Amino acid sequence: MRVHLVDGTYELFRHFYGGPDARKNERGAVVGVVQSLLGMLEGGATHVGVATDHVIESFRNDLYAGYKTGEGIDPLLRAQFEPLETALASLGIVVWPMVEIEADDALAAAAAAAAADSRVKQVFLCTPDKDLAQSVRGNRVVQLDRRTGEVRNASGVMEKFGVPPSSIPDYLALVGDSADGYPGLPGWGHKAASAVLAKYEHLERIPASAADWKVTLRGAERLAETLRERREDAVLFRTLATLRTDQPVVKVDELEYRGPAPSFEELASEWGRPKLFARARAIAQGR
Secondary structure, three states, X not given: OEEEEEEHHHHHHHHHHOOHHHHOOOOHHHHHHHHHHHHHHHOOOOEEEEEEEOOOOOOHHHHOOXXXXXXXXXXXXXXXXXXXXXXHHHHOOEEEEEOOOOHHHHHHHHHHXXXXXXXXXXXXXXXXXXXXXHHOEOOOEEEEOOOOOOEEOHHHHHHHHOOOHHHHHHHHHHHXXXXXXXXXXXXXXXXXXXXXXXXXXXXXXXXXXXXXXOOOXXXXXXXXXXXXXXXXXXXXXXXXXXXOOOOOOOOHHHHEOOOOOHHHHHHHHHOOOOHHHHHXXXXXXXX
């Protein structure tokens, strides 16, 4: 079997901003996500789980004041977070609404659980989020950008970031992540971070003096000095970038799609899309 794990928050944003029609309807983005997932199921996906950010804030906001919040989110979009979770559950798809931790953490946990099941041939992390690159494992756990169709395995992570998946949190600690609200260290761009981490893998292994670096890099001593002076910041940023894999507890068998609940017929009718229920029922009957 193959397991598809979907970033529901990303999908909601993608469909909300994907076209003006989605912003004319108070449930337009929700309907877009549901249609997209039905298409995935019709395309052959059998085991699907969706993680959502029930709230944007998480334990990381307690660690770093500048971490991302829900401030500035379009009210029409924010009002669709909970309806999306309700719609997915009614559709018959397992959904994990995250509160203390983030959707990315839930996807990482689910990927680890699925990869540990010998029956699973491949796990698709359906999100382009660079945080999730740390969960990629060879060709067994890969990232899938559903918008572009790009699939990124461990070699693809190395090609894009210049470091293996295990070094992604260290990489993000140095270069920062504007989407999540932490800046990284001054002067540490992609080229420097990838060159140094490709050699040393983790922050602790980077020699304190650039004279000991087995890497040829312009401005190396200045970078080493910054890392010495800002090491606590780097370690904190790495903590922010490191995904937790302890929640939720995932059982692969529970992800198998078995069809919609009766309530989904009513939902589809309310949306003026009654054929969505017929599509969902046909998928289940065809299994």
